[in-house]
Amino acid sequence: MTGGTRGLGFAIAKAFLAEGASVMVSARTAGDFQLLKSEYPDRCLFHPADVADPNSVERLMAATVEALGGLDVVVANAGVSCDGRIEDLEPAAWDAMVTTNLTGTFLCTRAAVPHMRDHGGVIINMSSSMASRIAVGAAGYSATKAAIEMFTRTSAIELGQYGIRVNALSPGILDAGMGGRLAENDRVWAAYRKRFALGRAGRVGEAAQAAVFLASADASYVNGAVLDVNGGLMWA
Numbered sequence: 001m002t003g004g005t006r007g008l009g010f011a012i013a014k015a016f017l018a019e020g021a022s023v024m025v026s027a028r029t030a031g032d033f034q035l036l037k038s039e040y041p042d043r044c045l046f047h048p049a050d051v052a053d054p055n056s057v058e059r060l061m062a063a064t065v066e067a068l069g070g071l072d073v074v075v076a077n078a079g080v081s082c083d084g085r086i087e088d089l090e091p092a093a094w095d096a097m098v099t100t101n102l103t104g105t106f107l108c109t110r111a112a113v114p115h116m117r118d119h120g121g122v123i124i125n126m127s128s129s130m131a132s133r134i135a136v137g138a139a140g141y142s143a144t145k146a147a148i149e150m151f152t153r154t155s156a157i158e159l160g161q162y163g164i165r166v167n168a169l170s171p172g173i174l175d176a177g178m179g180g181r182l183a184e185n186d187r188v189w190a191a192y193r194k195r196f197a198l199g200r201a202g203r204v205g206e207a208a209q210a211a212v213f214l215a216s217a218d219a220s221y222v223n224g225a226v227l228d229v230n231g232g233l234m235w236a
């Protein structure tokens with residue numbers, strides 16, 4: 001579970017733990033990990049890793065297999081967003097989004113496959129409603145998420161032969177993490193809140209349940225899909 005120390009990733013880790021899974025939580029820093037550890041002391045571990053670093057990701061997958069005895073599900077959730085109009089966006093900010101969101105997703109799949117090839121598994125990549133919607137200032141973030149969706153579809157085709165299913169989750173605006181931070185800006189929020197068909201932002205727990213579904217046997221024939229969890233989102 002990459003990026004599992006706060007926001008959406010924390011909620012997904014918690015949902016998998018509630019289902020009885022053993023979970024290796026990862027991020028560069030431990031964040032709120034102790035909250036999970038105190039609730040699930042026996043089935044919850046933390047291993048620091050930077051998803052943009054190939055060696056770090058390989059060490060994470062190996063440490064997971066060693067500690068938990070195998071690797072059944074990978075949730076490639078770690079991501080960053082740096083807003084800015086193209087003419088103002090620093091190349092370093094662009095790089096951070098590409099290397100964390102897109103390269104990080106690729107590196108997680110690449111490092112997971114050797115540990116899943118013999119028995120199958122599930123990979124869930126993290127997209128966003130922004131993958132297919134246009135917003136000023138979000139060119140870099142949207143481009144990485146659109147690329148993650150195509151990477152997911154291609155991965156599903158390549159890895160199906162090993163019994164590895166690969167899908168993406170596409171949340172709208174949620175009440176924690178990046179979405180939660182949007183809600184702190186009254187002016188921005190006034191514009192966004194009109195767009196929700198259900199009249200509210202999503203709860204991270206609601207998106208987490210969709211991740212649990214994708215990992216479960218109930219989704220055994222779902223492969224190469226992008227599952228929207230956005231409550232019905234209208235976008236100009």
Ligand SMILES: NC(=O)c1ccc[n+]([C@@H]2O[C@H](COP(=O)([O-])OP(=O)(O)OC[C@H]3O[C@@H](n4cnc5c(N)ncnc54)[C@H](OP(=O)(O)O)[C@@H]3O)[C@@H](O)[C@H]2O)c1
Pocket residue numbers: 002003004005006007008009026027028029030031049050051052077078079080100126127128129170171172173174175176177178179180
């Ligand atoms: N929240 C929403 O409304 C929403 C909506 C749609 C999609 N998403 C997607 O959901 C995912 C999680 O977002 P969030 O809202 O929960 O964001 P967040 O609260 O900022 O959490 C991001 C997580 O990713 C980790 N991370 C960042 N860079 C990393 C790196 N290079 N290597 C390893 N871990 C890294 C962070 O920990 P460290 O900084 O300690 O590494 C943290 O645990 C992202 O992919 C985001 O695009 C979120």
